[in-house]
Amino acid sequence: MTSQMTPGVVAGRLAKDVIDDNFADLHAPLDGHEAMVAADRCYFCHDAPCITACPTDIDIPLFIRQIASGTPEAAAKTILSQNILGGMCARVCPTETLCEQACVREAAEGKPVKIGELQRFATDTLMDANVHPFERAASTGKKVAVVGAGPAGLSCAHRLASKGHDVVIFDPRPKAGGLNEYGIATYKSVDNFAAREVDWLLQIGGITVENGKSLGEGMTLSDLTSEFDAVFLGIGLGGVNALRCEGEDKDGVLDAVDFIADLRQASEFGSVAIGRDVVVIGGGMTAVDAAVQAKLLGALNVSLVYRRGKDRMNASEFEQDLAASKGVRIITNASPRAVIGNGSVREIEFEYTDDDLAPTGETFRLAADQVFKAIGQTLDGDDLPEVDRGKITVTGAGRTSMSGVWAGGDCASGGEDLTVTAVAEGRDAAEDIHAALSA
Structure with a gap:
């Protein structure tokens, strides 16, 4: 402190x-007219390099075309189907080194399409309407523990819940959100957006958040693997x-x-x-x-x-x-x-x-x-799966050395320590967990 x-x-x-x-707000949001003008600059490339540059593989030309056609809610669903935290990522992603750097307009003119700002326009439009575009599948009867309520954990939990699994998120902080709530510059996320996004995400149903709980304080990984059908670790780097x-x-x-x-x-x-x-x-x-x-x-x-x-x-x-x-x-x-x-x-x-x-x-x-x-920051915790070079070793879509335990986000080996990468890893681990539970 x-x-x-x-x-x-x-x-x-x-x-x-x-x-x-x-x-x-560091970047004032686009209004409707500004969004239409910005969207009109997109070439809607067939082999769009911006998609490849996005860690969550959002179909960027599609969502921009949907904005241009006057359906920002549809654009938001296109974004959120790949990145459930698309609203925050639109605010904090280094788009200048990811999708916008790969934009054909950037290569030709040095002025890329405003992909990040357009993504924010679409997701904010949907969230302001208090619409959750995804429905929860019928209950599978399976329970999954998610340790860590940051981007990786929230992304994993939402995808699992949408498939009908019951999810309990454990987090030591008073609020869910992880770095989105506690670690982002205030001017990048104003008006309590991180908490509002979590509340919106939880509308899918099937997710319970238990704050004030972390591994090593009355809760062990062994306890979780005994009680739950699968465990996802999104514990970040606490040291x-x-x-x-x-x-x-x-x-x-x-x-x-x-x-x-x-x-x-x-x-x-x-x-x-x-x-x-x-x-x-x-x-x-x-x-x-x-x-x-x-x-x-x-x-x-x-x-x-x-x-x-x-x-x-x-x-x-x-x-x-x-x-x-x-x-x-x-x-x-x-x-x-x-x-x-x-x-x-x-x-x-x-x-x-x-x-x-x-x-x-x-x-x-x-x-x-x-x-x-x-x-x-450093990995903080005991009795974790195999660790190498300060991170939990994972293979494939987040599988650790322990059976039934997956990991993603900053605590796991793999991609860059970015919010958008954590979201992708949580989502992909959820798909792998679902496949394992459905086998």
Whole structure:
């Protein structure tokens, strides 16, 4: 949690109206006319490369054609049949490196079709009408446990429930949603959208969510495999990597994921304390989200420091440009050496590195009263299926080394750690579970 006891770290650096404006929707939604104009730019390619670039294989030309024909609800069903969390993915997917990068218009003109914004227009239209376009099949009498209510778990649960299985989702947090609820920059998902999307998803029926429950706290994997016909693990990555440098235990050195979660759950954004001089260590989306939001809360100086070159950052070029546009200073090829201060952080020392991460001997210091670690997360849990390189080993559609246990999302080996990839893995595991239960 963000400490308000660290000197220099205070709440309310900016007036409420300024903060509210800062945290407004990053991309204003398209209206009906704008959606029709955007849809009209699509070539409706027969061998559409955008479909191949989408981890959930959405038929993008089809849904855009449906928007163009004035049937956004049909477009939404096309999207949601492949990606049940299509509304959130439209907001947070790095479309600029996925479907839109593959768009023929991008190759020809440098200006792709607005696929992400069109997807949001369609799914929002359907959700605003409070319509759930899928019906639950007749009950199979089979029960499946899903551990983790993040994108992978929710996707898996919905697909299983639609096939008639009874699903119980277990999650340690007070709310379902996983990173969609707790780990996404607030300006990317406004108006409590993550919770509303979960409520909409649960309309399929057959899904029970039990919060405050996790593996290892009165519930074991052995218990679940005994009680349920199948188990899906979508537990994410609960641990945070250490800086492994002197002084990182000082006050004011915090986990970026906790800072983002505090903001996501705050009733007033200005109530979250922020420093004057903030340093974020990392090069991924979490690092950018933390750095940008620190600036939006009123931090005077925000530096994002990454150990490799700019071209190696996991954050997309769009995210890097967004950070720079908000006044975040990006420093690359530098690794933390020591956190300096008497009890609380006052400075942090870095050493420049070469392209192979070898130290150069040249150091520098940044003033800091708050340091956010965003250097990756780790698998947290005991008695799990076989683990390799910090993730649960899976084959095929999420099968683990334990019979009757599947896994997907960030906790499992395989694809990139993206919301859309987690949705695809949860969906595909559900299909495999259904096949196994129907054999």
